Amino acid sequence: MKIDAHHMDYLLLNQAVRRQTDSEVEIDHCLGQRFIGTGLANKTLVINGVPGNALGAYLDGGRIIVRGNAQDATGDTMNDGEIIIHGSSGDATGYSMRGGLILVKGNAGYRAGIHMKSYGEKSPVLVVGGAAGSFLGEYQAGGLILVLGIGCEDRAPYGYFCGTGMHGGRIVVRSDHIPENLPDQVAASDLTPGELEQIMPHIHRYCETFGIDPQSLLPHRFYVLTPNAKNPYQRLYAMN
Amino acid sequence: MSMTAFAPNFEVLRDMDRCILCGKCTRECSYGVHQFSADHKRLHADEAKCVNCFRCVAACPTRAIKIIRNRQAVNTSTNWSANNLREIYLQAATGGVLLSGMGTTKSYPVYWDKLLINAAQVTNPSIDPLREPMETRTYLGRSAVPVRRDPAGKLINTLPPHLTIETPILFAAMSYGAISYNAHQALAQAATELGTLYNTGEGGLHRDLYQYGANTIVQVASGRFGVHRQYLEAGAAVEIKIGQGAKPGIGGHLAGAKNIGDISKTRMIPEGTDAISPAPHHDIYSIEDLRQLVYSLKEATAYKKPILVKIAAVHNIASIASGIARSGADIIVIDGLRAGTGAAPTQTRDNVGIPIELALAAVDTRLREEGIRNHVSLVASGTIRNSADVVKAIALGADAVAIGTAALVAMGCHMCHSCHTGHCNWGICTQTPELTKRLDPGAARDALVHLVGGWTHEIKEMMGGMGINSIETLRGNRLMLRGIGLTDAELKILGVMHAGQ
Numbered sequence: 001m002k003i004d005a006h007h008m009d010y011l012l013l014n015q016a017v018r019r020q021t022d023s024e025v026e027i028d029h030c031l032g033q034r035f036i037g038t039g040l041a042n043k044t045l046v047i048n049g050v051p052g053n054a055l056g057a058y059l060d061g062g063r064i065i066v067r068g069n070a071q072d073a074t075g076d077t078m079n080d081g082e083i084i085i086h087g088s089s090g091d092a093t094g095y096s097m098r099g100g101l102i103l104v105k106g107n108a109g110y111r112a113g114i115h116m117k118s119y120g121e122k123s124p125v126l127v128v129g130g131a132a133g134s135f136l137g138e139y140q141a142g143g144l145i146l147v148l149g150i151g152c153e154d155r156a157p158y159g160y161f162c163g164t165g166m167h168g169g170r171i172v173v174r175s176d177h178i179p180e181n182l183p184d185q186v187a188a189s190d191l192t193p194g195e196l197e198q199i200m201p202h203i204h205r206y207c208e209t210f211g212i213d214p215q216s217l218l219p220h221r222f223y224v225l226t227p228n229a230k231n232p233y234q235r236l237y238a239m240n
Numbered sequence: 241m242s243m244t245a246f247a248p249n250f251e252v253l254r255d256m257d258r259c260i261l262c263g264k265c266t267r268e269c270s271y272g273v274h275q276f277s278a279d280h281k282r283l284h285a286d287e288a289k290c291v292n293c294f295r296c297v298a299a300c301p302t303r304a305i306k307i308i309r310n311r312q313a314v315n316t317s318t319n320w321s322a323n324n325l326r327e328i329y330l331q332a333a334t335g336g337v338l339l340s341g342m343g344t345t346k347s348y349p350v351y352w353d354k355l356l357i358n359a360a361q362v363t364n365p366s367i368d369p370l371r372e373p374m375e376t377r378t379y380l381g382r383s384a385v386p387v388r389r390d391p392a393g394k395l396i397n398t399l400p401p402h403l404t405i406e407t408p409i410l411f412a413a414m415s416y417g418a419i420s421y422n423a424h425q426a427l428a429q430a431a432t433e434l435g436t437l438y439n440t441g442e443g444g445l446h447r448d449l450y451q452y453g454a455n456t457i458v459q460v461a462s463g464r465f466g467v468h469r470q471y472l473e474a475g476a477a478v479e480i481k482i483g484q485g486a487k488p489g490i491g492g493h494l495a496g497a498k499n500i501g502d503i504s505k506t507r508m509i510p511e512g513t514d515a516i517s518p519a520p521h522h523d524i525y526s527i528e529d530l531r532q533l534v535y536s537l538k539e540a541t542a543y544k545k546p547i548l549v550k551i552a553a554v555h556n557i558a559s560i561a562s563g564i565a566r567s568g569a570d571i572i573v574i575d576g577l578r579a580g581t582g583a584a585p586t587q588t589r590d591n592v593g594i595p596i597e598l599a600l601a602a603v604d605t606r607l608r609e610e611g612i613r614n615h616v617s618l619v620a621s622g623t624i625r626n627s628a629d630v631v632k633a634i635a636l637g638a639d640a641v642a643i644g645t646a647a648l649v650a651m652g653c654h655m656c657h658s659c660h661t662g663h664c665n666w667g668i669c670t671q672t673p674e675l676t677k678r679l680d681p682g683a684a685r686d687a688l689v690h691l692v693g694g695w696t697h698e699i700k701e702m703m704g705g706m707g708i709n710s711i712e713t714l715r716g717n718r719l720m721l722r723g724i725g726l727t728d729a730e731l732k733i734l735g736v737m738h739a740g741q
Contacts, residue, residue, distance in 0.1 A: 010539075014539055018542070034532065034535070034536075035535060035536050035539040038536055038539040038540045039469045039472070039539070039540040039541075041469070053532055054532060054536040057536045057539075057540065058467070058468065058469045058472065058536075058540045060468065060469040060470075072523065073523050073532070073536075076523065076536065077464050077467050077468070079468040079469060091523075092522055092523050095464070095522070095523060096463070096464035096467070098464075098468065098508050111522050114522055115462075115463060115464060115522075117465075117507075117508050117509045118508075118509070118510065119504065119505060119507075119508040119509060119510065120505075122508065135522075138522070139463070139516055139518060141509045141510070141513055141515075141516075142509060142510060165516060165518070167513050167514055167516065168509065168510055168513050236336060236337050237336050237337050237338075237339040237585075238330050238331055238333075238334040238335075238336030238337065238338050238339065239339055239660065239661060240327060240330065240338040240339055240340045240586045
């Protein structure tokens with residue numbers, strides 16, 4: 001089923017999406033409408049154009065495919081399902097993700113993967129093909145952020161303050177460059193062959209999805225950023 | 241016992257004529273104050289550890305224990321209190337940020353105690369609430385909608401969703417993690433029985449408490465702990481927490497030691513890690529951004545649930561509230577300077593923010609001036625201590641109040657200001673299984689029902705005394721209040737006349 005989003009505001013568009021009984025819905029001429037696919041479960045949503053902020057917020061299953069770029073807060077607090085972006089995404093991509101997968105073909109903005117968490121079986125994955133902005137993985141508490149750094153092999157593929165407040169999870173980076181000014185609570189180490197093996201399915205998934213030859217990415221140096229401590233602020237306080 | 245620079249706050253007096261050396265106090269005290277001597281023939285007290293929580297006093301079968309404030313003379317002056325000195329010694333020893341529990345201990349003005357309530361005499365007869373109907377039912381939500389009629393002239397209901405509460409008293413947000421499961425269960429059951437709402441706080445909602453969803457406000461804070469579609473759908477309303485009165489500008493931080501078992505499962509983060517909720521929502525930098533989160537939550541709940549925004553009372557509160565009223569939020573919760581907390585940096589708790597009375601009056605006035613008072617309901621919190629405070633808050637402009645500390649005290653809290661230690665001997669503000677089981681959720685529920693029921697009766701009595709039979713008539717009715725001992729500036733902000741005028 002197709003919906004032409006031309007001249008539709010987000011309220012009308014999202015009502016139309018919610019009303020659809022088809023398991024697959026395609027939106028044409030999408031132009032910045034917010035909240036598309038909020039709380040959606042068990043539907044496939046194909047978006048032609050540029051969806052607005054908070055795409056797939058609280059997503060609880062199913063799949064959202066964007067044939068274009070996405071804006072801010074994509075996958076905010078998503079619990080399950082997949083968001084596939086054939087372009088770049090804005091700030092706070094994957095804010096507080098607690099499950100599911102986000103694949104970004106190009107770059108992500110500031111604060112990608114902020115507050116990502118995991119518990120038991122639930123472990124979210126955010127893959128950024130290009131580079132991410134500053135504050136990548138800020139306050140990360142769980143899950144995996146994978147930055148492939150395609151096209152920016154000459155530098156670390158993320159901005160300043162990566163992993164600030166991080167206390168769980170992993171940020172895996174395909175790059176030869178580790179900035180000297182990483183925050184104190186973040187430790188960097190080269191990925192072991194075993195760890196790389198664990199990451200490979202996500203790399204293959206990325207390559208298959210966006211039609212990229214895995215040979216063009218591998219072999220390459222990968223390193224992983226992890227928090228130094230689970231309780232980074234424990235020693236901060238004096239019990240009064 | 242090591243030598244310390246400062247005298248303990250309390251002395252533990254043990255009447256050896258009464259003490260039977262049963263050792264109950266050693267088992268009851270989670271702080272480790274009471275200890276047997278090596279030969280088990282004497283009991284000692286390590287007074288430095290005592291927080292005066294009253295547990296040993298209450299538990300002692302022979303009433304042999306008494307805790308008193310330390311009589312040791314401390315060299316103080318007008319400018320330097322014993323507490324100032326103690327905090328300096330503590331920080332000199334540790335280098336840490338002072339962390340405290342519960343509300344501020346500093347003596348800021350309590351304006352509730354400087355406001356007097358009116359009563360009817362002769363010209364406007366008072367009403368006897370025992371014999372005449374008295375309405376305390378309150379509806380919370382946006383009521384500014386255009387009146388539309390169908391061709392037959394019948395009203396078309398375009399009213400957004402509202403919360404209906406039988407008494408204008410809500411239970412304030414206290415997270416599962418900060419307080420125990422039993423305490424949460426007691427709040428949930430009491431709210432259900434009373435026809436009001438409790439608030440999950442930011443730690444998510446335990447699966448077993450979903451059944452009380454119709455009487456639950458679910459909270460979304462910057463850390464988004466335990467937030468998912470079913471959680472949002474479970475509650476009667478969703479609250480966005482921007483700030484809290486005890487620590488404006490500061491986020492939440494549940495220590496890893498408290499993040500165990502079901503807490504971590506409910507919050508959806510690994511056990512033992514710190515649960516960090518930073519001060520800002522990193523997707524909110526403006527009213528327009530707030531609007532985005534409000535509407536993402538409305539979309540996620542199909543526009544069936546009101547959205548609350550909770551803020552701390554700070555200097556520009558009126559302008560901030562005006563912005564929030566325009567963001568699409570249905571209810572604004574304002575939490576004042578003297579509000580409680582599970583843990584807050586001492587200096588922030590004691591020095592940041594403004595009293596709820598001034599904030600509430602300023603917000604109500606501003607929203608009226610701008611003609612948008614009916615866009616939102618207002619909930620006031622932060623030291624609502626009795627039913628008179630409720631009446632005064634409503635007369636100042638609140639639609640309802642929220643009680644946190646009062647609810648904890650009803651459940652057995654003895655206000656030892658040690659919530660941040662995680663050792664609560666009354667099983668309320670702790671996650672240690674041996675301690676949490678001390679709180680009987682059924683008894684705690686009954687205590688909450690009694691308290692709010694008693695207050696509601698008193699509110700009706702005071703309303704009747706004023707000749708008012710509906711809580712709506714009291715709302716923002718500042719003519720029912722007079723100030724006592726207040727300055728012109730205070731009277732102007734509160735919008736009340738001085739007693740005698």
